[in-house]
Amino acid sequence: MNHFFRHILLLCLFLLALSSGASKEIDKKSPNIIPDYRAIKSYTLASYYYFDGDYVAADKYFKQSLKYDPKSYTIRKQSLLNSFELYNKKGISAKKLQKLIDDYKKFAPLDEDLLYAAYDFYRYTQNETELIKIISELQTKYPSPRAYLQSFLFELQYHQRVYPEYLSKAQELAGNDPTFYPLLIRLWSFFSPEMEKQAIIRYYELDKGEQSNAFLAEYIVRNQDLELAQQYLSSLHYPEDKDYMLYFATAQWSNQPNPLLPDLADYFLRTSDLELISELALSALTQHRWDLFPEIELTVETSSASDEEKQSLYSLLIAYSLYTSNDKNLADILEKLTELKYFDAVFIYYSCAVNQKIDPNVKLPTAEDYELFINEIKKRLPDEPPARYLQTIASPEEENSEPLILDSKYLLALWLKEHHTLCPEDYEFIISYCHLKKNFSEERNFLLEAINKWPDYPSFYNDLGYSMLINGEDPEQAATLIRKALTYEPENPYFLDSLAWYNYLTGNYSEALNLMSIPQKMENMPAEIAYHLGAIHLALHNYKDATLWLQKCLTINNDPEAEELAIKALKQIPK
Secondary structure, three states, X not given: OOHHHHHHHHHHHHHHXXXXXXXXXXOOOOOOOOOOHHHHHHHHHHHHHHHOOOHHHHHHHHHHHHHHOOOOHHHHHXXXXXXXXXXXXXXXXXXXXXXXXXXXXXXXXXXXXXXXXXXXHHHHOXXXXXXXXXXXXXXXXXXXXXXXXXXXXXXXXXXXXXXXXXXXXXXXXXXXXXXXXXXXHHHXXXXXXXXXXXXXXXXXXXXXXXXXXXXHHHHHHHHOOHHHHHHHHHHOOOOOOHHHHHHHHHOOOOOOOOOOHHHHHHHHHHHOOHHHHHHHXXXXXXXXXXXXXXXXXXHHHHOOOOOHHHHHHHHHHHHHHHHHOOOOOHHHHHHHOOOHHHHHHHHHHHHHHHHOOOOHHHOOOOHHHHHHHHHHHHHHOOOOHHHHHHHHHHOOHHHXXXXXXXXXXXXXXXXXXXXXXXXXXXXXXXXXXXHHOOOHHHHHHHHHHHHHHOOOOHHHHHHHHHHHHHOOOOHHHHHHHHHHHHHHOOOOHHHHHHHHHHHHHOOOHHHHHHHOOOHHHOOOOOHHHHHHHHHHHHHOOOHHHHHHHXXXXXHHOOOHHHHHHHHHHHHOOOO
16 A cells, blocks of 8 residues: 555544544534544644654644643554654653653553553563563453463563463463464474464464464474374365475475375375475485385376476486486486486485485585496496586596586587577576687577577577677677667666676766666676776776775686786776
């Protein structure tokens, strides 16, 4: 809701409230109670500023409103609530606020809203005596889950005492309202697993949303509650509950044996959903539940889905087969991998099997693990680019390097290009590799080929345009290509950098700097873009900014050519 409509709505509500609380002294002769117009006007302005967060201005108009209608309960209450906010913003002192509270109590007792506001105030001022009074009053006059949760937290904070009965009372009063259950669950988890379970189940019954599912799945896995797992899984319905099924699957990732996996397999395989089955396969791989793989393999083989849709599962099955020396014909599966990233995934998944953890970065495979992986590949796969690439990425660091990996990946990409229709991302790798190797004619050919295949893929227009710029070709044609890319993604920092560099090369330095407003905010900025920023500032004689960006280029350390250019540029800055 925009500000205008919000304020109109608030105005209507406040006028209604004010009318009911207006002074009867305004016009004794009139049979109708008509509030003072000036009070209404001031109160409306005060309310506007209050909800806009300007508590100083609100305070001014609340005081004016009270001047015209000093007997209005509504105005007094809102004025005091505003004073609490003023105190929080250090707009008034604790002494002043205490006086306002005392004055209000002479007029009327504090209601529920004001009691909670006062509670926060006395908590800040560490007035334990008043806090105890407020807690007692809340429990007596306004019993609610919040009141008893407040009591529980008070005893915990001030007396280091735990009163589970307060949590029980809060849960009882919560009833069918799911609002308080997340906090209740978190608190119960420290004191009573059984009550935690009850609260989770009740929360799930009341609100089958993302959070309740997360609580339930996490509890089941943590406590290995097989009975609850079966109840939970049977309550889920595919496909409407697919997201929750996925969450439960990811909760299985653990380095501890998990007896829940067979149940999970039964439910997931029944759906024939490849995404669910991929999660199942990954869990089975990390748990070394090899007994589940025959059914997984059968489901994949009989699925009517395309090979493109099965890529993740193919790479998982290859990792499983290599790790277990399974007799499955790996060459057939490997032939079905059509994207570079899924070849990388094979070794990642193999590492998960080695570590029995989902994150292979936690612990790298040992030299022996590398050797087993490579030996399996040599023994069971034909000596072609796919097998050579897998061997390369699995080779120990001392026998490998990034250039060797890139070379091997490039040969794999060309092999895939011959055997399959590559995706745009794979073409991007081929193009970037040619650029890195300064094979500009090949880069150009691949770019033109990619544009022909995917005329709506903007990166190829930008890459071709930028390649033309740095190779000294027609700058206007280059700019036309870059601008075409920007029509698809007008805030892409790489595209904007390319157009900025066109403006730099053609002498329009101010426009170049304007175009860099988004690229300069990049979190993982490439060295080349940092150099561009430095060069543009240098051309504009902004020597301080030029130095900053050129030095940043030298710290990124991922582009020797850009670093060399940055060093030359730094020498041009006057001392």
